[in-house]
Amino acid sequence: MKLKIKKLKFSTGIPVCIIHEDTAKEIGIYIGSRVCLKTGSGKRLISIVNTATELLRPGQIAVSEAILKKLRLRYGQQVHVELTERPRSINFIKEKLKGRPLKKEEIFEIVNNIANNSLTEAEVAFFISAVYEEGMSLDETKYLIQAMVKSGKKLRLKGKIADKHSIGGVAGNRTSPIVVAICAATGLIMPKTSSRAITSAAGTADTIETIAKVDFSVKEIKQIIKKTNACLVWGGALGLAHVDDKIIRIERIVDVDSPAQLLASISSKKISVGSKYILIDIPYGKSAKVTKRKAEKLRIKFLHLAKKFDLKLDVVLTDGSEPIGRGIGPALEIKGIIDVLQRNNPPKDLENKSVMLAGKLLELSGKARKGQGIKLAQKILDSGKAFKKFEQIIKAQKGDMTKIKKPRFCHNIIAKKRTKIRHLDNKLINRLARYAGSPEDKTAGLYLHTKKGQVAKKGEPIMTIYSNSKERLEHAVKFYQKTKKQMIN
Amino acid sequence: MKLKIKKLKFSTGIPVCIIHEDTAKEIGIYIGSRVCLKTGSGKRLISIVNTATELLRPGQIAVSEAILKKLRLRYGQQVHVELTERPRSINFIKEKLKGRPLKKEEIFEIVNNIANNSLTEAEVAFFISAVYEEGMSLDETKYLIQAMVKSGKKLRLKGKIADKHSIGGVAGNRTSPIVVAICAATGLIMPKTSSRAITSAAGTADTIETIAKVDFSVKEIKQIIKKTNACLVWGGALGLAHVDDKIIRIERIVDVDSPAQLLASISSKKISVGSKYILIDIPYGKSAKVTKRKAEKLRIKFLHLAKKFDLKLDVVLTDGSEPIGRGIGPALEIKGIIDVLQRNNPPKDLENKSVMLAGKLLELSGKARKGQGIKLAQKILDSGKAFKKFEQIIKAQKGDMTKIKKPRFCHNIIAKKRTKIRHLDNKLINRLARYAGSPEDKTAGLYLHTKKGQVAKKGEPIMTIYSNSKERLEHAVKFYQKTKKQMIN
Numbered sequence: 001m002k003l004k005i006k007k008l009k010f011s012t013g014i015p016v017c018i019i020h021e022d023t024a025k026e027i028g029i030y031i032g033s034r035v036c037l038k039t040g041s042g043k044r045l046i047s048i049v050n051t052a053t054e055l056l057r058p059g060q061i062a063v064s065e066a067i068l069k070k071l072r073l074r075y076g077q078q079v080h081v082e083l084t085e086r087p088r089s090i091n092f093i094k095e096k097l098k099g100r101p102l103k104k105e106e107i108f109e110i111v112n113n114i115a116n117n118s119l120t121e122a123e124v125a126f127f128i129s130a131v132y133e134e135g136m137s138l139d140e141t142k143y144l145i146q147a148m149v150k151s152g153k154k155l156r157l158k159g160k161i162a163d164k165h166s167i168g169g170v171a172g173n174r175t176s177p178i179v180v181a182i183c184a185a186t187g188l189i190m191p192k193t194s195s196r197a198i199t200s201a202a203g204t205a206d207t208i209e210t211i212a213k214v215d216f217s218v219k220e221i222k223q224i225i226k227k228t229n230a231c232l233v234w235g236g237a238l239g240l241a242h243v244d245d246k247i248i249r250i251e252r253i254v255d256v257d258s259p260a261q262l263l264a265s266i267s268s269k270k271i272s273v274g275s276k277y278i279l280i281d282i283p284y285g286k287s288a289k290v291t292k293r294k295a296e297k298l299r300i301k302f303l304h305l306a307k308k309f310d311l312k313l314d315v316v317l318t319d320g321s322e323p324i325g326r327g328i329g330p331a332l333e334i335k336g337i338i339d340v341l342q343r344n345n346p347p348k349d350l351e352n353k354s355v356m357l358a359g360k361l362l363e364l365s366g367k368a369r370k371g372q373g374i375k376l377a378q379k380i381l382d383s384g385k386a387f388k389k390f391e392q393i394i395k396a397q398k399g400d401m402t403k404i405k406k407p408r409f410c411h412n413i414i415a416k417k418r419t420k421i422r423h424l425d426n427k428l429i430n431r432l433a434r435y436a437g438s439p440e441d442k443t444a445g446l447y448l449h450t451k452k453g454q455v456a457k458k459g460e461p462i463m464t465i466y467s468n469s470k471e472r473l474e475h476a477v478k479f480y481q482k483t484k485k486q487m488i489n
Numbered sequence: 490m491k492l493k494i495k496k497l498k499f500s501t502g503i504p505v506c507i508i509h510e511d512t513a514k515e516i517g518i519y520i521g522s523r524v525c526l527k528t529g530s531g532k533r534l535i536s537i538v539n540t541a542t543e544l545l546r547p548g549q550i551a552v553s554e555a556i557l558k559k560l561r562l563r564y565g566q567q568v569h570v571e572l573t574e575r576p577r578s579i580n581f582i583k584e585k586l587k588g589r590p591l592k593k594e595e596i597f598e599i600v601n602n603i604a605n606n607s608l609t610e611a612e613v614a615f616f617i618s619a620v621y622e623e624g625m626s627l628d629e630t631k632y633l634i635q636a637m638v639k640s641g642k643k644l645r646l647k648g649k650i651a652d653k654h655s656i657g658g659v660a661g662n663r664t665s666p667i668v669v670a671i672c673a674a675t676g677l678i679m680p681k682t683s684s685r686a687i688t689s690a691a692g693t694a695d696t697i698e699t700i701a702k703v704d705f706s707v708k709e710i711k712q713i714i715k716k717t718n719a720c721l722v723w724g725g726a727l728g729l730a731h732v733d734d735k736i737i738r739i740e741r742i743v744d745v746d747s748p749a750q751l752l753a754s755i756s757s758k759k760i761s762v763g764s765k766y767i768l769i770d771i772p773y774g775k776s777a778k779v780t781k782r783k784a785e786k787l788r789i790k791f792l793h794l795a796k797k798f799d800l801k802l803d804v805v806l807t808d809g810s811e812p813i814g815r816g817i818g819p820a821l822e823i824k825g826i827i828d829v830l831q832r833n834n835p836p837k838d839l840e841n842k843s844v845m846l847a848g849k850l851l852e853l854s855g856k857a858r859k860g861q862g863i864k865l866a867q868k869i870l871d872s873g874k875a876f877k878k879f880e881q882i883i884k885a886q887k888g889d890m891t892k893i894k895k896p897r898f899c900h901n902i903i904a905k906k907r908t909k910i911r912h913l914d915n916k917l918i919n920r921l922a923r924y925a926g927s928p929e930d931k932t933a934g935l936y937l938h939t940k941k942g943q944v945a946k947k948g949e950p951i952m953t954i955y956s957n958s959k960e961r962l963e964h965a966v967k968f969y970q971k972t973k974k975q976m977i978n
Contacts, residue, residue, distance in 0.1 A: 071675070133623075
């Protein structure tokens, strides 16, 4: 049935449309049903239905802004609305929940159905649970990666394409922009696409967004890379293995990372941008995502998969038991990055880790001889070439390093007595920053005045919490009070 | 922050509110965030936020009809809106996913959070997966039942309270109304509350709703039972262990029934209505929900739990490999029930099973001597007393047996050659009825002209499919064509 699009601007987490109750009855649709929207030019999208009696008339449809953009629809235009059958992939998910391994074509169908929104959030949650609980064989993981790559776009670039990725979980730890700047300065092509924060306070994309645009088309990114050898952009809107983004959004609810999912997520992105030389950073330890044992297992799986996809890949296990850098939250983290690049009282742990990773990648890609990578990386950093490269990239991304926004509110956590910090808990620190509004509020987060092994004297600040919302700040301070024993001890 | 309720009528599957983008920013809320809505009278409800720029002004809020009803709000009234913290129960769900058994207080918190909508559909899906994958001990199941009973309302009744329940999965199989009518005629109190269809084409509530109201308040139900000894109502709106309804709604997506969830679901409802004598029907076999082995395991668990809650409970295992009765779908099933009660060419399999179950329950509750139950039940049915009792109940529920709605469209499946039916597949038959629009479209479903062992000669109808929507009917016929080999063979 053809329905006319009524102008009603609204945004939802998932594609939602509203139709009149009478129209719904006529088509045989009920609240929560799935419909397929088709445009004259052949674009299609699956959406969930809500009904209304007053917002619009029979024969009209209102669609969320995401749908409008995706289908390139205009108000007043007509769209064809029809019932969709229950996707077969739900049955495959059910079988996986019951413990049966998935076949190649089943994995491809699940991924396609996630790609075109045929599956609801709850259905994707069942898929994530099934993969988490039942695991995936190396072959299943390979198919998942292939399906993700195939369902998305690809970035076709020339040159020696390299990438670095951390599995995350460590507060701060914003090494990517520094590694990218150092490596790109040597001529390596570094098409760095990042996700937004999953469970941490900020992802690389959130962080770069405080000083530059990160949301570009594939064509624009190619131009940026042509100019600068690199980019530091958000991968979400590029459509590169975009199913991964949809899965991550739901996975982050319970924050369970199945190894298969993690492998697929990282590998599919790297393959989609054509990376050949890949360095994976797996931080392990107390309050990190994984134990040393799990890190080692994951390392072996990465190396096996790399062979199947013919990649030059190396994995480093790093100490992830403590936050890295002092700022946690997008604007606070970009400050630390710029300090390292400008050689301006840089946070030493952030600098050392970044140089080490850049060095390894330079060796892996043949830009440095075995054992000489770190030295070369440090030289590029000290010479100012890395900062210059970073400036170029930010400029190409329409950015301005001097325009970091300041938060409206802050709260100092003051030591009531002499306090020696024995451990800073990554998970609680990240949650504190999120309570403050990070990463959606770019200015929100916290600054660690005192790190592991250091002492805050009575009356000195241990940390400062920042936020643009007074309510959020209060929430964060309350959270700190409730959990401080585990958070800073 | 206080926001004024703007008149915008819309219905969604879950509680959703819409606020202006600017207001959202001010409070620190993002799309998909959870907020707590509080009224002046102290009512509270958690809702998911969408944002808009045109539907309303800053300072206004639009809420879905379910919220409006639940909080008893009026347009123009003010409601207090505030951020809610991420519920702790998500962490418990995560732990369960990882395999850790849940403690009593954790189960209570999860159940409470489902009850007050603090958990999203995806989060509940993770909980269902965790329970399905990791299982629950008998103690965990006991706590789940206790929590469900506690979070809901209770029906306090006098007399010998009895109930009958089938775990479902068999197409047709609408024995409950007949068992209730027979037993209530002997003076047993039968407060039968049913859910709507989970995976079948119709639940008892859907079926009764074709001729009577099923949606009553607790007070009204007490009056109906006082008049007639029984009721046949929908349990969903009563608030009896209502968390179960929310779980079932999401569970039905993937149609995985974990034993623990099944036990909790059934037991919590029965305990909430005060039943003391309970008969559980577990149909097993090809295309039924469970195998004979699983049915036997489930039986033992039911008997163990019954002891913990001091119930007189018995379990019968029945043949569930074929549909029971000839009509599948609410209106088609009520027709079969009335035929049995009126002794008007009744479907024999439906009659025999109903009489057997009623007989068992009469023995369990002491209304018949051991071995005499079936005889007594048949006598009550044949005497017309059961029909009279059913008439009373329907009348008390403001019903009218003559007013069964007719569908607008039908399609006969004609035998192209002499066809002997060897097996009718429950799952596919149920799905066919659902494709036709059942149970939301009460008239939709199918009528089996030919059952197992019977022959349709060339040109004779095998079945007729009904629907109120032409599109749905076409979908159903297509589905039949695609699956007929497995469906009727």
